[in-house]
Amino acid sequence: MNTARDIRVVVSIDFGTTFSGFAYSNKINPEIITNDTIPFDRIGNLEYEVLAKPEQTGVFKTNTVLAYDDNLQLVAWGYPALAQEPPKKKRLQNKPRTKPVELFKLHLANVREDEKPQLPHGLDPRRAITDYLHEMNKLIVETLNSRWPGIRYPQQVRFVLSVPSEWHHDAKAIMRECMFNAGYLETRQSENLEFTTEPEAAAVYCMKSLTEHHLTVGASFMIVDCGGGTVDLTTRTLLPGMKLSEITERSGDLCGSSYVDREFLRFLGRKLGYAAMKKLKENHYGQMQYLVQQFCSRVKFAFNGNPNEYATKELDIERVCPALMDYVTGHAREQMEEAEWLIELDFLNVKEMFDPVVNKIIELITRQLASTERRCSAMFLVGGFSESLYLQSQIRRQFMNQVSIIAVPKHPIAAIERGALEYGLNMEIVQTRVLKFCYGVEVSAKWEKGDPPERRTPSGRIFKFHRLALRGVEVAVDQKFYYTAGPVVPNQTDMTFNIFITPDNNSKYCDEDGMKMLGKMKIDLPDPQRGKNRLVEFTLTFGTMEVKATAINKRTGQIYESSFILEF
Template sequence: MLISEYELITNKFWLANFLTVDCGSGTVDLTTRQLLKNDKLGEKTIRACGFCGGVNVDKGFLAFIGGKIGPSVLTLLQEKHHGQLQYMVQEFCKKVKFLFTGNKEEYKTFELDLEDVCPIIKQYVTGDKLEQLENDDWTIELKFVDVKRMFDPVINKIIKLIREQLNNSGPISAMFLVGGFSVSKYLQKRIREEFSNKVKNNNIFVPPQPAAATLRGALEYGLNMKKIKTRRLPLTYGIELAPLWKPGDPPERRQTHNRIFKFRRLVEKGVEVDVNQEFGFELRPSFANQTELLMEIYSTTANEATYCDEPGMKKVGKLKLDFPNPRLGFQRTISFTLTFGQMEIRAYAKNQQGKITNATFVISV
């Protein structure tokens, strides 16, 4: 396990922050956690994600091939001969991508024989492209600079994600590279060049089987979800209320009974919360003879919001509860609470007569 590897290099590992960079095929996911006592983990920053996984190097390779055979031919292969095209990509991965270190002295120009890896291609290439390929015996050379250009835009995005995460987390004691794309020696080299002096004692680790490390971590978490003590909320949560409309509020938002619908924040994006920590307040009727209350729960990507129809706002769910004894008017209350669990949000409401309603929603990560 990754934490055990870190424990080997320090006897005082708890309260240390570490960054996990999961470089998968499609996405790269980053999480900064803190090692706590009793084998617990806390989340120190909002998780970050980017669509800059290893498959984007493959896309760069296909774009390079498209330049040699023509974009329209590449499109035809993708639509009609996907199997042969994928075989060509697999050959590139096996013989170039997985071996590329970024050291020019170590690289030997690779010759890709199109007749061997994608024979159907000869039926589609025309014009100047056909003449050039025939002169080259249907062989395409992948030089060092060509391969480097396939990698660099992808790795630059990963480095940018890591830099942003470190800016948010502050100093870290270790960085772990996991996921299938982490086997790339060039990716490892670039990350070490960029961040070794920003990680305590140059502690940047790659497990022997990076892809398996991701699966093992997911399995261990599934078997022991209590290991996570805190998380950083990726969204702001709250409910829609109907306070009195006041001068200065938009006239077009004025409702009946001189009310206006507004967003009331319960907990802000980026706050570190304990698992099962509760956030709530007491609600009162919007008008004296109200007999039930509808509580609509919203999330937003913004730290603060005023209205529930703003960009980035999304309805999470709703609860409805009776508001009995209308003779008591505005003196009645309902207690409303949101609780953030391991993988879910629990909404809970209780009126003064003890009647309860609740619901569970999947948490956004």
């Protein structure tokens, strides 16, 4: 069995919606090393050229994208699987290519089914996640072996996986299963895997920036993690000894930089016809992504919202996306032929692509600031989208009178994996967290006048939700919440604790909307001759990323324990 003493190396993994990367460190010499050797080659032989290494995303990450052949055999991962530059040979220009698989992480998010990306027939999202993690795992093994030969992998490695704050425990359980299947863990329940939330990891990373801004113990600061798919927010307070306390519930939404790309494609749909864009997506997805990458590199990355510094840009459809020309019909085709297939992007066009996304982020920040009475001394913007000059300017314009320091720290793209690595090296750095759910157990109580008649059981009892830890409460690591129970009938020989979570602190019953079972624990009740005088103390202990349920038979001293992934 592995213990903390066996761990020699810590590896943090930022498995993002659109980009992924990892960092690593040796515990003896805990230097934070962000991997910058993402390979840009293929697994197999693909019949297309790929773009050069994308400078705007940095070398710390590659795209969270896969490419499969017709037999669902993986042929490429990362950036080579995404954007396909049209071949120079005309006979190949309009030939359908391998369709990349992307955004598959959204299948674990709490979003509508129509917002989840369609996967190729026969490809399960768990397999896609496992395939991607498997390819990254090969790179991690190669990297660690070159750094520290002799490391027993994975036995002596602690993995820290950052996840979105809004993920439920079942999504984290799926990620644990995928990590095991991808070769990171010896057993499914290995203690070598730790979870942290993405905003928490970002907060740990930004903590070191506080001294640069002359912020001291007691100062509260907000992290706005602007990624490709999601934006997550959290507010923390600096405690003595460089430790963190969470003071508000984490919040987030799907409004990352990829949603600006969506607005760009909608713009093209209005101009060229939605049917044409649909056929392009179905038959030439790689070319469509190449078109998006051209928009990003030539327009999106440089846009700062100043009309005096913006010059209208042109995209040559015939050069960057020739397959699209076959699908444009009618009046739209006549207009494009007259314009020689050049798409103009003026200032207002681009601003209208940004504004729906930026406004959503501003709304999230507004709500986060309003959720606490404590003054927010600083706001740190991290994640790839945080480098958008337009997003920065709009946030500063909106909040400069409420928050005196609004800054982008060094290496914002690598903030998650670097912060997660810091957490993995020193898991005591996080002292408190705010619960996003109310935790409790189902109890059998005596039915009383005023209780719903339809809920009365034949034995005159009623099942209710007994609250133990309330949503919105700031809890310390290893803080305990107690409940004492006894048998309902004298000859009872066992007892089951059904543990539930709900976003509503006022819930009364375990079948209400939003109520979800976290797990259950069954214990023995020996000596039925003692009747109801057999008490059991039930405890929920909130750890770093897990909640531990403990039941102690007060008479026999027998202890039952079970752990569940914590809903942060």
